[in-house]
Amino acid sequence: MSADCSFSSVLEASQQGWMSSGGEDTLLSLALPLDGIDPLHALPVLADQASFQMLMDGAPGLCLAAAGSCQQLELAGARRFELAQRFTDLSLNRLVDTRAISPAQARPRVLLRFRFFEQVGEHHHGAMHPPAVEAVLPRWQLTRQGRRGWLRLNGVVNSAAEARELAEQLWLKCEQLQADLPFITSSRSPTQLANGNPDLWKQRYSRAVERGIELVNGGELHKLVLAVRHTIDLDNRFNPLPLLQRLRRQQAGSCRFQWQREADDVFFGASPERLLSLRGGWLRSDALAGTAGEGDDGMQLLRSDKDRREHELVVDTLTNQLRQMGLTPCRRRQPQLARHGQLTHLHTPITAEVQGRSALSLAEQLHPTPAVAGLPRREAMAWLRTLEPFERGCYAAPIGWIDSAGDAELRVAIRCGHARGRHLDLTAGAGLVRGSIAERERQEVELKLAVLADQLKLQTSERNRSIV
Ligand SMILES: C=C(O[C@@H]1C=C(C(=O)O)C=C[C@H]1O)C(=O)O
16 A cells, blocks of 8 residues: 555544644545445445435446535525535535545535425425435545545544544545445345326326426427326335446446435436536536337437427527526537437537536526426426426436535436335426327336336235336
8 A cells, every 4th residue: 555545644644634724623534545446335334324325326437425424404495506505615615625636536525416396385395305405515425436446534523633533434444445345235125015006197197298288289388397206115125226236237328326315215316317517617418308219219219300399499498598697508419319228318418618607506597407397497397386296306306516626517316216215206207399299208208117117126016016
């Protein structure tokens, strides 16, 4: 092991960090290079018993696991983007980073998860809902990009002795992670219990889609993205890690994510859609809309007038919003095909130079995109409230991180599930535009739900063979 990653060097860094700040409640951040550890695989050891756990697996790009909370913010509603950005800046600026000169992957990060709607709908008050935004400076952060990896520990210290303790904890965790990690297996996949009427969502959805199509054909809306929720009851708790590990192979182009608030509340998925990536003052956003039906390898999709219009609405809106912010976005002229497992979409990447803008001021403009809400945005959002009989929660909302250099990765949380105890909610939606056919849209969400359900690899009891 090289000199800069020996225990004595960590200890020395912790003491220097403490002395350089010397104040009460010093937020100390220690880091060590730690190659060869897969954060997805290591998450249970990293987290130990911590209730907060997070994973953003963009492998073969950056894979990040985090656990425990050092500083956190939860907000109920208004000005959530602005306040979450302020919390992020304050937390990261306050950190005494003893490894300030380290590669981008090692930078300290604040993790963020938004709810789709700023406010909970009138009819759903009283039930448990995720906050409008959660922002967490984690205690532990483990990253890997390529063959390189880093372990970071953030903690509040009030004395040289506490700074030393922090260094010891980092060293100990480093040793634990280098020992043999347990394999990720769910000893037995949970069995899906028979639940009422598995076709209930279809009946509800058909009615909502017909109304949605009236709205777009009548010109009241240009687009509306209606979602459905399917709830599955299980005989056991669902552990998403084996699923996320499989999806890494099957959907390498997606970003797998998991946000565990507590052991009984885990939100997870594999997002094909970037709300924004910020790297060194450059933004990239994905317009992703238009979905191939079963049996179409994408050629019909590329020729479909309805899908091309639906897609173009998303590209135009994203580029206009960026222009309104005084930016000069670039886009490809023609959409490409993006394949994510069994689903193929039309995809147009959009880029812009955004020097000096914060990630969340940009995200506030872009969320929710017409790929997941509709157009005009405000009217579409109001119709979603009327036509969707459930709270979206964090479905289709931004999830990701911001680092100490202002770089960020925010994904749109679709292709996702939310496990609460033994209940598992799967949510999927499809965009309606003029000319949409109700039956096709129903088939599209059915396909999306079936793909999700299939990936879960649940056991089915004799009495309940079909999920969707
Ligand atoms: C809303 C979802 O997906 C979005 C809607 C799409 C469509 O309508 O074609 C395609 C990709 C996503 O932007 C979802 O999967 O839940």
